[in-house]
Amino acid sequence: MAFEWKDRYNLDIEEIDKQHKKLMEIGSKAYEIAIINDGYDRYDQIMTILDELQEYTKYHFHYEEELLKKHNYEHTHVQEEEHLSYVVKIAELSSREDIDDNQRKTILEIIDFLSQWISNHIMLSDRKYAEFLKAVI
Template structure:
């Protein structure tokens, strides 16, 4: 489900590396969905959410610093999307996941899928040409 494809590349090595890591974390969540068992996975879910939150913050800060350094005109819009995505992860962490683990995991997988489709494949692709131009100058 969360398999990296070359078409996702923004041709900025470090950002692609970070996006691949986000895919890896998303894959861990998808694996929990595939288990379809009755075991308590609360600790695993919370650990993955914390990993996702921490790595997301790191990745967003990296992107924003790069955008600022090179004068990317859509930086403010990008920051707003980043804030929304970060708040959404925090919302997941604050939910009562323990009682409804199956539903929470499925909702989390949907969120990450939408994030990949909406943010990485659309919003981030907008800066692909920009970075490839300015970083080679």
């Protein structure tokens, strides 16, 4: 997956779609590095991507969770648990000692994780709350 925004990713809640697009932009930076594959030292870029993935979601997850609590969404805990699993995964990736020696492996793992995140979380769990919100707002 090339991390290009597609209409089917839209949940039709403007602010949420805007935030999801931002995540996709970070993913596309990782993808660019992976397809170039020129053996060039990408350590700093990889670390920046990991930092951005961590920083960005602090805001996005908080935003979603507050919005869902405000509207008493019954599956808010599912969102919180899945968000936590993302935070743990990115923290684990960022803290590895061998990133510099395994740059390609790391970038491929980031891409793989983000692809799964988009299909499993954004397209399923987030879509589910979006349907709920659109009915109550």
